[in-house]
Amino acid sequence: MTFQNTLEFAKLLDSQDQLYKYQDEFIFPRIKGEKVIYFTGNSLGLQPKRSKAYVDEVMNDWANLAVEGHFYSEKPWWDYHERFANPLSKIVGALPSEVTVMNTLTVNLHLLMVSFYRPTKTRYKIICEEKAFPSDQYMFQSQVHFHGYKPEEAIVEIKRREGEHNIRLEDVLAKIEEVGEELALVLIGGVNYYTGQVFDMKTITAAGHKAGAYVGWDLAHAAGNVKLELHDWKVDFAAWCSYKYMNSGPGNASGCFVHEIHHNNPELPRFAGWWGHNKERRFKMEQTFDPIHGADGWQISNLPILSLAPYLASIELFDEIGMDALISKRDKITSYLEFVLKEIDKEVYSTFEIITPANPSERASQLSVLLHGEGRGLFDYLMKHGVITDWREPNVIRLAPVPLYTSFKDIYRFGQILKAGILR
Numbered sequence: 028m029t030f031q032n033t034l035e036f037a038k039l040l041d042s043q044d045q046l047y048k049y050q051d052e053f054i055f056p057r058i059k060g061e062k063v064i065y066f067t068g069n070s071l072g073l074q075p076k077r078s079k080a081y082v083d084e085v086m087n088d089w090a091n092l093a094v095e096g097h098f099y100s101e102k103p104w105w106d107y108h109e110r111f112a113n114p115l116s117k118i119v120g121a122l123p124s125e126v127t128v129m130n131t132l133t134v135n136l137h138l139l140m141v142s143f144y145r146p147t148k149t150r151y152k153i154i155c156e157e158k159a160f161p162s163d164q165y166m167f168q169s170q171v172h173f174h175g176y177k178p179e180e181a182i183v184e185i186k187r188r189e190g191e192h193n194i195r196l197e198d199v200l201a202k203i204e205e206v207g208e209e210l211a212l213v214l215i216g217g218v219n220y221y222t223g224q225v226f227d228m229k230t231i232t233a234a235g236h237k238a239g240a241y242v243g244w245d246l247a248h249a250a251g252n253v254k255l256e257l258h259d260w261k262v263d264f265a266a267w268c269s270y271k272y273m274n275s276g277p278g279n280a281s282g283c284f285v286h287e288i289h290h291n292n293p294e295l296p297r298f299a300g301w302w303g304h305n306k307e308r309r310f311k312m313e314q315t316f317d318p319i320h321g322a323d324g325w326q327i328s329n330l331p332i333l334s335l336a337p338y339l340a341s342i343e344l345f346d347e348i349g350m351d352a353l354i355s356k357r358d359k360i361t362s363y364l365e366f367v368l369k370e371i372d373k374e375v376y377s378t379f380e381i382i383t384p385a386n387p388s389e390r391a392s393q394l395s396v397l398l399h400g401e402g403r404g405l406f407d408y409l410m411k412h413g414v415i416t417d418w419r420e421p422n423v424i425r426l427a428p429v430p431l432y433t434s435f436k437d438i439y440r441f442g443q444i445l446k447a448g449i450l451r
């Protein structure tokens with residue numbers, strides 16, 4: 028399809044968009060009375076209107092039933108998290124028994140590393156990507172330190188080549204082969220938070236296994252954004268936060284995946300708690316831990332039901348729409364954004380550089396734009412004029428045209444505001 032940078036064309040695309048109506052499911056902040064153009068769903072997703080009723084339900088059950096709510100509320104709290112298994116498993120390409128919700132992302136990655144980072148004298152290295160999200164870097168450093176290694180000897184970063192913004196698959200595979208028998212774990216962000224690069228998770232997972240290592244993925248920017256087949260790819264474990272593309276609310280619960288091949292492995296250590304104990308016998312208060320066979324067996328504490336409530340509301344929305352419809356709009360709207368950026372760049376003789384891969388199979392909902400010759404002033408201008416983006420040092424803005432609630436008209440309007448901002 029040949030795109031045009033006109034309001035009429037954007038409206039035409041909106042009229043063909045089957046997800047157009049879902050914008051109305053979300054609450055948009057307003058600036059001077061007008062809904063903002065929201066490009067930061069990769070940091071914090073918008074609030075679905077249906078979330079509040081789910082939270083209210085828990086508040087009411089708590090008021091009316093108090094402790095009895097654990098077992099007798101409309102959605103009993105003691106197994107509330109089990110409602111996520113079906114819809115979540117479809118989002119990440121897993122069996123229902125392979126997913127669970129608990130804690131928060133970095134905490135879950137730490138807990139999963141308890142099981143899957145088991146360094147020995149000869150096999151102790153972790154491969155990760157250069158400039159991983161800082162929380163992941165601190166996690167790796169503290170984990171290797173905990174096991175008695177120094178970060179510089181145990182952490183192997185895959186570097187970008189000189190002058191390139193993205194990591195090449197061939198370089199990931201070469202590094203895995205090079206580290207070979209010393210490799211204990213590969214743990215990479217499935218979608219890089221800064222550039223929006225999507226890694227070839229299937230190929231990297233297979234390569235890590237061939238080297239004899241476990242392979243896990245930080246799916247913060249991938250869950251609800253890209254097509255995942257965690258089960259078929261034989262990923263060992265993964266975790267994600269739910270407050271980005273899954274719109275569950277600030278700091279909300281994380282999701283976890285543990286492949287079924289690990290469910291009955293008594294050799295795998297884990298940090299246990301009563302919520303991971305045999306469900307039928309949990310309240311018998313027995314001494315010996317008998318883990319649930321499934322990702323739920325990694326649960327530790329009883330769950331924060333008030334925060335799961337909006338996550339459940341949002342996950343049901345995903346279930347209604349399905350990942351395939353989302354991804355098909357995602358690709359079209361991301362390409363339209365790319366087109367509009369390039370058109371504006373030509374019109375104003377500017378020098379943007381989109382550092383996200385141009386290849387649609389290596390990107391998803393995010394375009395990261397290097398603003399050569401522009402500074403924070405442009406970002407501030409956009410914010411003031413109703414475009415919410417985010418700024419990452421030294422001079423990158425990240426734009427995520429989330430398919431659930433972004434319209435093609437938003438993209439056109441953004442282009443016009445951007446142009447005015449550059450010419451200001």
Ligand SMILES: Cc1ncc(COP(=O)(O)O)c(C=O)c1O
Pocket residue numbers: 131132133134160162163216220245247248268278
């Ligand atoms: C890739 C990645 N990893 C980890 C985190 C940290 O998540 P949390 O603070 O929920 O542990 C984030 C975002 O905050 C992220 O983007």
Ligand SMILES: Nc1ccccc1C(=O)C[C@H](N)C(=O)O
Pocket residue numbers: 069070071220247278
């Ligand atoms: N949870 C947050 C709390 C405060 C500020 C930012 C975040 C983010 O999630 C940042 C996000 N991980 C990012 O890719 O920028």
